[in-house]
Amino acid sequence: MDATFTAEQDEIRRTLRELLLKRCGPEEVRTAVQTEGGYDSSLWETLAQQLGLPGLAFPEAYGGVGCSVTELALASEELGRSLAPSPLLATAVLSGPLLVALGSEEQRAALLPRIASGELTAALAVSGASLTTALGLTGDSRGDWAGGGRAGGVQARQTDGGWRLYGQADQVLDGHSADLLVVAAHAGGFARSRTLLFLVRDPLGGEGSGSAGATRVRLTSLDETRSQARIQLRDVEAELLGGESESADVAGVLAAVGDSAAAVLAAEAVGAADRVLERTVEYVKQREQFGRAIGSFQAVKHRLADLYVQVQAARSAAYYAAWATAVGEERVGGLALAQALEALRITSSEAVQLHGGIGFTWEHEAHLYFKRAAGDEMLFGPVHRLREHAADAARLFGGGEVAV
Numbered sequence: 001m002d003a004t005f006t007a008e009q010d011e012i013r014r015t016l017r018e019l020l021l022k023r024c025g026p027e028e029v030r031t032a033v034q035t036e037g038g039y040d041s042s043l044w045e046t047l048a049q050q051l052g053l054p055g056l057a058f059p060e061a062y063g064g065v066g067c068s069v070t071e072l073a074l075a076s077e078e079l080g081r082s083l084a085p086s087p088l089l090a091t092a093v094l095s096g097p098l099l100v101a102l103g104s105e106e107q108r109a110a111l112l113p114r115i116a117s118g119e120l121t122a123a124l125a126v127s128g129a130s131l132t133t134a135l136g137l138t139g140d141s142r143g144d145w146a147g148g149g150r151a152g153g154v155q156a157r158q159t160d161g162g163w164r165l166y167g168q169a170d171q172v173l174d175g176h177s178a179d180l181l182v183v184a185a186h187a188g189g190f191a192r193s194r195t196l197l198f199l200v201r202d203p204l205g206g207e208g209s210g211s212a213g214a215t216r217v218r219l220t221s222l223d224e225t226r227s228q229a230r231i232q233l234r235d236v237e238a239e240l241l242g243g244e245s246e247s248a249d250v251a252g253v254l255a256a257v258g259d260s261a262a263a264v265l266a267a268e269a270v271g272a273a274d275r276v277l278e279r280t281v282e283y284v285k286q287r288e289q290f291g292r293a294i295g296s297f298q299a300v301k302h303r304l305a306d307l308y309v310q311v312q313a314a315r316s317a318a319y320y321a322a323w324a325t326a327v328g329e330e331r332v333g334g335l336a337l338a339q340a341l342e343a344l345r346i347t348s349s350e351a352v353q354l355h356g357g358i359g360f361t362w363e364h365e366a367h368l369y370f371k372r373a374a375g376d377e378m379l380f381g382p383v384h385r386l387r388e389h390a391a392d393a394a395r396l397f398g399g400g401e402v403a404v
């Protein structure tokens with residue numbers, strides 16, 4: 001592994017950091033999350049059209065930049081530093097790679113250039129709270145998380161006119177504003193039980209209502225910078241991802257996308273942890289108690305030193321996971337994500353403590369990072385389940401020889 005960043009990679013980080021420092025401070029974040037879309041549409045247009053972030057890891061043949069997951073992770077690290085709300089995660093990290101891997105040539109040509117340009121946003125909809133299981137991070141992506149032929153989840157039925165979907169998906173990231181839904185649905189009943197992915201194009205009308213049986217509700221979430229929605233589908237017309245082929249390895253592709261998404265999320269969490277640590281160090285140098293800055297007390301120094309070590313270790317794990325994903329090495333995204341989420345949780349919690357009472361007030365930004373830490377662990381964790389699944393996959397405790 002070459003740990004040295006290229007000039008292009010350094011330029012991505014520098015350009016993004018300068019832009020976000022100007023246009024995405026704490027006040028801008030609070031304003032953006034109150035909009036209908038949950039993000040600053042003008043900032044998203046800049047990120048998409050001028051910097052090409054949605055298509056950063058897409059093939060050039062479909063309007064992308066042709067970079068790897070590593071570049072996308074570095075960009076997400078900068079977005080994490082400012083907690084910039086955007087549809088990048090739902091569109092380019094979760095949904096887009098599924099289109100690249102499973103879509104028919106017609107579907108790719110029609111949708112990927114529009115996603116890469118920022119014209120089209122997308123969301124991945126899975127049943128209940130099964131996102132991390134579907135992505136193979138906390139459970140087996142080949143399991144019955146999509147419904148298993150029983151009530152619940154989203155069911156797909158084939159008719160003379162095509163496919164129809166019925167069911168409900170919760171905690172759909174940016175589902176209230178997405179122009180395209182990638183829906184995981186159970187098909188075949190008990191006889192030919194399988195999970196397939198479907199496209200629902202232009203599924204939604206206004207807030208709370210949609211067309212052709214689709215409705216959406218934007219949910220109130222702990223972390224407002226990570227918008228979530230409930231999608232209800234009532235006999236909705238859908239298009240099978242991949243055209244007429246039902247033989248694709250959907251579970252395998254979901255697991256591969258989950259690994260790369262975990263690496264990107266880990267980098268994003270590291271960026272947030274690094275920024276909140278920086279702000280805390282700045283604060284303890286200024287805040288005085290007993291006639292001296294509290295940062296001069298040995299106990300405070302030790303706490304900050306421990307946080308620094310934890311953040312740097314998480315950064316190393318996130319970078320390695322991004323590199324491993326880009327070169328096709330073993331899947332380590334889940335472990336990197338666990339370490340990064342833990343680092344963000346501990347760092348943001350310590351930040352609130354070291355800031356005193358002001359740390360968890362609306363006026364201060366520390367609480368935004370604390371809520372991001374708690375919200376991400378509920379969405380993509382918890383940490384102990386990420387580690388447990390990684391250990392099970394490696395058969396560390398399955399008897400016999402221990403995998404190393």
